[in-house]
Amino acid sequence: MATLVQHSDALRGALIREAGEWALAFQRFLSYLCFPVFSALLIGALRFRAGYRVRDLRAVRRRFREIVREHDGPLLVCPNHLTMLDSVILMWACMSPWNYMWDYSKLAWNIPARENFAHDPVRRLITYLGKCLPIDRRGSREHIEDVMGKLTYLLREGEVVIVFPEGTRSRTGRIELDEMTYGVGRIVQDVPGLKALCVYLRGDKQESYSDLPAKNDVFSIDMKLYTPPADPARGMRGQREIALGIGRELKAMEEAYFARREA
Numbered sequence: 439m440a441t442l443v444q445h446s447d448a449l450r451g452a453l454i455r456e457a458g459e460w461a462l463a464f465q466r467f468l469s470y471l472c473f474p475v476f477s478a479l480l481i482g483a484l485r486f487r488a489g490y491r492v493r494d495l496r497a498v499r500r501r502f503r504e505i506v507r508e509h510d511g512p513l514l515v516c517p518n519h520l521t522m523l524d525s526v527i528l529m530w531a532c533m534s535p536w537n538y539m540w541d542y543s544k545l546a547w548n549i550p551a552r553e554n555f556a557h558d559p560v561r562r563l564i565t566y567l568g569k570c571l572p573i574d575r576r577g578s579r580e581h582i583e584d585v586m587g588k589l590t591y592l593l594r595e596g597e598v599v600i601v602f603p604e605g606t607r608s609r610t611g612r613i614e615l616d617e618m619t620y621g622v623g624r625i626v627q628d629v630p631g632l633k634a635l636c637v638y639l640r641g642d643k644q645e646s647y648s649d650l651p652a653k654n655d656v657f658s659i660d661m662k663l664y665t666p667p668a669d670p671a672r673g674m675r676g677q678r679e680i681a682l683g684i685g686r687e688l689k690a691m692e693e694a695y696f697a698r699r700e701a
Contacts, residue, residue, distance in 0.1 A: 462588060465566060466597075470542050472567050477535040484523075484530060489654035490641075492531045498659045502532040505635060505663050506544065512593040512632040515546055516622060516664070516684050517639055518613055518692065519602040520647050522554060526568075527651070528600070528639055531659055546598040549573045549585060551606070575606075586621065593629045601625065603684050611646035613692050618685040623677030626666050634664040634684050638691035642699075660691045 469476075484490045492498060506513070517524055525548045529538075538545045550565055552572040565572060573585045589599050605619040626632050641655035651657075664687050666680050 458588060459591065462592065466569065469567050469569050473539065476567055480526065481530060481535070484527065490527065490651065491656045493656055493658050495531060498531050499533060501661060505661065509633050509663060512596070512629050513598050513635055514593065514625060514632055515598060515600045515635045515637060516603050517600065517637040518688050519604050519607050520611065520640065520644055521607065521651050522649050523651060524639055525600050527657060528637060531657070543597050545569060546600040547571060547589070547592055548600045549589070551575055586624065589625060590628045593625070593632060603681060603688070607647040609647055611644070613685060613689045615682060615685045615689060618681040620674060620677040620681055622684060623680035626680045627676060635661055636664050636684055636687040636691065637661045638688055638695060640695060658695060660695065662687055662691065
C-alpha cells in the first residue's frame with residue numbers, strides 16, 4: 439500500500455512539473471509572437487516619451503555579446519536594483535530587438551514582485567508577455583519553491599534569467615552587502631556550470647531608489663562575469679558565500695562608477 443502511495447505521489451509530481459513546463463513554453467511562444475510590436479512600443483516609450491539614453495550603447499552591446507560568446511552555458515544576470523524599470527532598461531541595452539528575435543533565449547526572464555501589478559490587468563498582460571514570473575515575497579514556502587524551481591528549469595534549458603541579489607530596491611541608493619539574499623546563491627548551486635553576470639546600472643540623476651528613473655536620464659552600465667568558487671560550501675553557508683561574492687563585484691563597480699563621476 440505504501441509503495442502504491444509513493445508511486446502515485448511521484449506520478450502526480452511528474453504531471454505537475456510537466457504542466458508547469460508546458461505553461462512556460464506557451465508563455466515564451468506568445469511572448470515571441472508579440473515581441474516585434476511589444477518591443478517597438480516599449481523602446482519608443484523609453485527613448486521618445488521618457489527620453490532615456492544608454493551611455494556607449496554600442497560598447498555595452500559588444501561587451502554583452504563577448505560575455506555570451508565566452509561563456510557557452512547557463513547565465514544568471516545579477517544587477518543592482520534602484521527602480522522598477524531596471525530589468526527593462528538592461529534588456530534594451532544588452533541587445534537590439536533584431537538580435538533578440540534571432541536568439542530569443544537571451545531576452546531574460548524576470549521575477550517582479552506581484553504586488554506591483556497584481557491589481558492592474560494591463561500590467562499583468564505586459565509582465566506575462568515580457569517573460570516574467572511574478573513572485574509574492576510574502577507568499578507561502580510552496581509558492582517560493584515553485585518560482586525557484588521554474589527559474590532553475592529555465593536556466594538548464596538555456597534561457598537567461600535576471601535575479602536581483604538585493605531582493606528589493608535599495609533604500610539607501612547604494613549596494614548594501616548585508617542585504618544580499620541567499621536565493622541567488624541557491625540558484626547558482628542548483629544549476630551546474632552556471633555563471634553570474636554582475637551588472638551595475640545607474641542613471642546620472644538617480645540619487646536614491648524610486649519607482650521610475652528621472653525623465654531624460656542617461657544610464658551607465660558596467661558588467662563583469664562572476665565565476666562561483668570551484669569547491670564552495672554546501673547549504674546556507676555556500677549560498678551566502680556566493681551571494682556575497684556577487685555583492686562584492688557589484689560594490690566594486692559601484693565604487694568605480696562614483697569615482698568616474700566625481701573625477
